[in-house]
Amino acid sequence: xxxxxxxxxxxxxxxxxxxxxxxxxxxxxxxxxxxxxxxxxxxxxxxxxxxxxxxxxxxxxxxxxxxxxxxxxxxxxxxxxxxxxxxxxxxxxxxxxxxxxxxxxxxxxxxxxxxxxxxxxxxxxxxxxxxxxxxxxxxxxxxxxxxxxxxxxxxxxxxxxxxxxxxxxxxxxxxxxxxxxxxxxxxxxxxxxxxxxxxxxxxxxxxxxxxxxxxxxxxxxxxxxxxxxxxxxxxxxxxxxxxxxxxxxxxxxxxxxxxxxxxxxxxxxxxxxxxxxxxxxxxxxxxxxxxxxxxxxxxxxxxxxxxxxxxxxxxxxxxxxxxxxxxxxxxxxxxxxxxxxxxxxxxxxxxxxxxxxxxx
Amino acid sequence: xxxxxxxxxxxxxxxxxxxxxxxxxxxxxxxxxxxxxxxxxxxxxxxxxxxxxxxxxxxxxxxxxxxxxxxxxxxxxxxxxxxxxxxxxxxxxxxxxxxxxxxxxxxxxxxxxxxxxxxxxxxxxxxxxxxxxxxxxxxxxxxxxxxxxxxxxxxxxxxxxxxxxxxxxxxxxxxxxxxxxxxxxxxxxxxxxxxxxxxxxxxxxxxxxxxxxxxxxxxxxxxxxxxxxxxxxxxxxxxxxxxxxxxxxxxxxxxxxxxxxxxxxxxxxxxxxxxxxxxxxxxxxxxxxxxxxxxxxxxxxxxxxxxxxxxxxxxxxxxxxxxxxxxxxxxxxxxxxxxxxxxxxxxxxxxxxxxxxxxxxxxxxxxxxxxxxxxxxxxxxxxxxxxxxxxxxxxxxxxxxxxxxxxxxxxxxxxxxxxxxxxxxxxxxxxxxxxxxxxxxxxxxxxxxxxxxxxxxxxxxxxxxxxxxxxxxxxxxxxxxxxxxxxxxxxxxxxxxxxxxxxxxxxxxxxxxxx
Numbered sequence: 001x002x003x004x005x006x007x008x009x010x011x012x013x014x015x016x017x018x019x020x021x022x023x024x025x026x027x028x029x030x031x032x033x034x035x036x037x038x039x040x041x042x043x044x045x046x047x048x049x050x051x052x053x054x055x056x057x058x059x060x061x062x063x064x065x066x067x068x069x070x071x072x073x074x075x076x077x078x079x080x081x082x083x084x085x086x087x088x089x090x091x092x093x094x095x096x097x098x099x100x101x102x103x104x105x106x107x108x109x110x111x112x113x114x115x116x117x118x119x120x121x122x123x124x125x126x127x128x129x130x131x132x133x134x135x136x137x138x139x140x141x142x143x144x145x146x147x148x149x150x151x152x153x154x155x156x157x158x159x160x161x162x163x164x165x166x167x168x169x170x171x172x173x174x175x176x177x178x179x180x181x182x183x184x185x186x187x188x189x190x191x192x193x194x195x196x197x198x199x200x201x202x203x204x205x206x207x208x209x210x211x212x213x214x215x216x217x218x219x220x221x222x223x224x225x226x227x228x229x230x231x232x233x234x235x236x237x238x239x240x241x242x243x244x245x246x247x248x249x250x251x252x253x254x255x256x257x258x259x260x261x262x263x264x265x266x267x268x269x270x271x272x273x274x275x276x277x278x279x280x281x282x283x284x285x286x287x288x289x290x291x292x293x294x295x296x297x298x299x300x301x302x303x304x305x306x307x308x309x310x311x312x313x314x315x316x317x318x319x320x321x322x323x324x325x326x327x328x329x330x331x332x333x334x335x336x337x338x339x340x341x342x343x344x345x346x347x348x349x350x351x352x353x354x355x356x357x358x359x360x
Numbered sequence: 361x362x363x364x365x366x367x368x369x370x371x372x373x374x375x376x377x378x379x380x381x382x383x384x385x386x387x388x389x390x391x392x393x394x395x396x397x398x399x400x401x402x403x404x405x406x407x408x409x410x411x412x413x414x415x416x417x418x419x420x421x422x423x424x425x426x427x428x429x430x431x432x433x434x435x436x437x438x439x440x441x442x443x444x445x446x447x448x449x450x451x452x453x454x455x456x457x458x459x460x461x462x463x464x465x466x467x468x469x470x471x472x473x474x475x476x477x478x479x480x481x482x483x484x485x486x487x488x489x490x491x492x493x494x495x496x497x498x499x500x501x502x503x504x505x506x507x508x509x510x511x512x513x514x515x516x517x518x519x520x521x522x523x524x525x526x527x528x529x530x531x532x533x534x535x536x537x538x539x540x541x542x543x544x545x546x547x548x549x550x551x552x553x554x555x556x557x558x559x560x561x562x563x564x565x566x567x568x569x570x571x572x573x574x575x576x577x578x579x580x581x582x583x584x585x586x587x588x589x590x591x592x593x594x595x596x597x598x599x600x601x602x603x604x605x606x607x608x609x610x611x612x613x614x615x616x617x618x619x620x621x622x623x624x625x626x627x628x629x630x631x632x633x634x635x636x637x638x639x640x641x642x643x644x645x646x647x648x649x650x651x652x653x654x655x656x657x658x659x660x661x662x663x664x665x666x667x668x669x670x671x672x673x674x675x676x677x678x679x680x681x682x683x684x685x686x687x688x689x690x691x692x693x694x695x696x697x698x699x700x701x702x703x704x705x706x707x708x709x710x711x712x713x714x715x716x717x718x719x720x721x722x723x724x725x726x727x728x729x730x731x732x733x734x735x736x737x738x739x740x741x742x743x744x745x746x747x748x749x750x751x752x753x754x755x756x757x758x759x760x761x762x763x764x765x766x767x768x769x770x771x772x773x774x775x776x777x778x779x780x781x782x783x784x785x786x787x788x789x790x791x792x793x794x795x796x797x798x799x800x801x802x803x804x805x806x807x808x809x810x811x812x813x814x815x816x817x818x819x820x821x822x823x824x825x826x827x828x829x830x831x832x833x834x835x836x837x838x839x840x841x842x843x844x845x846x847x848x849x850x851x852x853x854x855x856x857x858x859x860x861x862x863x864x865x866x867x868x869x870x871x872x873x874x875x
């Protein structure tokens with residue numbers, strides 16, 4: 001629908017900004033254009049980098065069991081390991097204070113380092129760094145499951161009702177309305193409260209079954225719009241099957257909207273999981289999630305604030321990164337979105353226009 | 361149109377029927393309401409079980425029991441709805457009617473402030489697209505988007521409530537804070553107004569100096585211990601309001617509008633002492649609506665003296681100004697209640713509470729005292745809700761306005777030679793409001809069910825608390841009562857939003873699919 005190259009300006013009438021943009025996209029496929037725009041989005045690229053490092057760190061920190069194999073983690077403690085409570089170096093009356101020291105030695109003379117328990121310990125001696133890593137694993141896992149499941153259902157429902165319209169559309173959309181009326185926090189609570197011990201995977205699965213409604217409406221809207229365009233008619237005249245039209249012709253054009261709303265869905269899912277765990281409906285002990293950690297230690301804030309800061313900071317970092325990536329993708333996929341021209345661009349444009357005028 | 365609405369209403373009821381049926385059975389299979397009684401060792405546990413089984417029809421299997429419940433609900437059509445009894449054998453409807461006002465109070469304030477602030481900032485960022493201010497606000501709104509509300513709430517409790525209460529014990533602002541606050545506001549205003557580099561520095565310097573002087577003055581006079589605006593402050597602020605509102609509403613060149621707004625300001629100042637006297641009378645509550653009506657009548661009549669043509673916009677201007685000035689007088693009165701409020705035994709110089717919805721120890725009777733008490737209790741939860749929903753409005757209004765600004769009719773409006781104010785306020789802003797209105801309606805309703813966490817952290821007893829309690833005790837009737845209300849409101853809000861959309865935007869035809 002967008003990125004048509006046939007309207008490239010021929011004369012110098014459009015030689016302003018338009019020329020610069022056209023010059024940049026000349027001879028590139030849509031995918032390449034989108035990729036280039038995304039790479040130029042600084043906040044999004046930073047977020048990609050931060051999130052990727054965070055995921056790597058979080059998932060390699062603890063030992064993981066896959067079937068019969070156990071992959072050891074790089075961190076020395078497990079999240080369920082009971083250790084001696086450390087009191088030395090802590091303020092009086094406080095146990096398990098953090099040992100992380102981010103101040104370099106030329107300022108306070110002790111040097112930088114993680115120490116024994118970088119994030120401190122909880123009341124009974126669990127290593128808090130390990131717990132936070134485990135919590136972040138759970139939260140990321142939930143976000144991923146919900147994103148994938150809700151994404152699949154949402155795209156399928158939206159695509160079918162938008163493409164076939166008629167009674168199929170009515171039925172599916174009424175069904176969507178019906179799911180919308182059941183707030184996800186209610187589902188999470190009902191399910192989590194009684195099946196919370198079935199593990200975080202089950203919770204994520206159930207939440208995913210109810211989180212697709214917004215996406216399906218969006219996809220339906222896109223399909224309704226795209227199916228009326230000429231290239232779909234052309235494909236149909238050429239004898240393409242419905243399946244082929246949906247997957248090969250319409251879906252690639254709707255992919256921008258889809259990806260963006262899935263990222264938003266994921267950051268929403270992280271917050272939903274933490275909120276449910278906070279209420280006690282989500283992940284239950286002995287397993288931990290970022291939300292349940294905050295819930296557990298919210299009263300310790302005045303005496304041992306680190307128990308509260310670390311999980312919160314991690315939630316914010318993850319959600320913020322996902323949101324920024326979504327924003328970058330939105331800008332990259334939006335044909336009308338233009339980057340701000342730098343002074344250099346404008347200089348180049350002037351030079352080009354002058355040359356063009358001289359050549360006439 | 362009628363057919364469309366009735367069809368939508370029909371679908372609405374079918375949907376509510378289906379989802380309530382599912383939820384009822386989901387909740388029923390998830391746990392046993394009698395479990396705690398069965399395990400209890402009380403001597404009359406057996407009798408209680410029998411009584412509950414009888415009252416709640418627990419001997420009927422859930423899918424059928426749902427229809428017994430539904431029969432009670434459908435009584436609404438013959439005027440006697442029956443929402444059933446809770447686990448403690450109280451009528452569900454009573455519990456809901458007790459909880460609803462708290463939630464509505466909480467949600468209304470937060471939503472209105474979020475809308476006003478969010479739209480204002482969203483519009484400024486759109487008008488200054490790709491400026492530093494725009495980038496900063498984008499970052500802030502994404503940050504707020506990513507904040508878990510319970511986390512923010514704990515921080516607010518610690519830093520805002522406890523530290524602010526400490527500060528009020530000795531209301532002098534330390535120098536680093538003075539400088540920090542002044543620099544922050546200087547940067548903010550310089551970024552909002554922007555311009556050439558020299559101008560930015562001028563604005564920064566001016567705002568910094570003004571702010572520094574103002575805050576030092578407040579600090580030195582211990583204003584925070586006994587705040588008030590005073591007649592001079594009211595006069596200055598009213599004139600400011602008159603100019604500001606006129607500028608936005610009709611443009612400063614409209615002399616009649618400016619004159620009537622300034623006349624309203626003069627009236628506000630003249631009424632300063634009489635109104636104070638009236639407020640102090642502690643009269644019947646009926647006097648307050650009467651005062652509001654008088655305010656609007658006066659604001660509607662005064663402009664007639666200044667103009668004979670084009671009265672609509674001028675009356676509107678003077679009414680908005682009068683409303684804001686009335687608000688100033690009310691705020692002033694609340695401020696003057698501050699010191700007596702702090703000195704009561706119930707408060708005793710720790711005015712910002714971290715939990716609860718009213719101070720039970722406070723002696724009832726004084727209208728202003730109770731109002732102030734309700735407001736300080738609302739302060740933290742409202743702020744927490746506000747921070748979360750504010751970001752959405754900023755992003756949405758920014759996006760919508762940018763889209764509108766790209767339209768051809770904007771170019772046409774500019775080409776006609778209209779002033780920038782007219783173009784922005786009349787052509788752009790109004791078109792931005794169309795999609796925003798529909799979002800607001802849905803948003804407002806969805807928070808009613810969604811304030812569960814906020815209510816819990818701040819110890820409010822609202823709809824969220826009821827819902828939480830219902831799930832924890834497997835109290836089906838209570839759960840369904842809460843769900844019916846929030847679900848009905850949610851679906852109805854969607855319908856209202858669609859209808860509003862049709863009413864506001866003539867290009868959309870009701871029932872023509874789409875949307």
